[in-house]
Amino acid sequence: MPTFIAKPTRIEAAGNKPKLIDEFIGRVNSATSQTSIAHMRSPSGWQEPGQTPEFEEFTLVLRGSAWNIAPAPSMYTLNRP
Numbered sequence: 632m633p634t635f636i637a638k639p640t641r642i643e644a645a646g647n648k649p650k651l652i653d654e655f656i657g658r659v660n661s662a663t664s665q666t667s668i669a670h671m672r673s674p675s676g677w678q679e680p681g682q683t684p685e686f687e688e689f690t691l692v693l694r695g696s697a698w699n700i701a702p703a704p705s706m707y708t709l710n711r712p
Contacts, residue, residue, distance in 0.1 A: 646679040
């Protein structure tokens with residue numbers, strides 16, 4: 632049975648600069664532990680240590696570029712044009 636998700640939940644992010652994460656599907660908003668679907672907005676130069684989450688995570692870059700500097704666990708960097 633489908634579940635209606637009225638709005639995302641804002642999640643606090645790790646990293647060197649403020650980043651917005653609005654989770655639609657995941658542990659916090661829908662009690663789903665297998666998958667995370669969230670809208671993330673990161674400032675240019677934002678970095679975080681690499682992660683190896685215990686769930687499937689998908690990244691869609693709408694503007695700018697994202698680089699994985701080395702295999703996880705490492706560092707991820709986002710740059711905007």
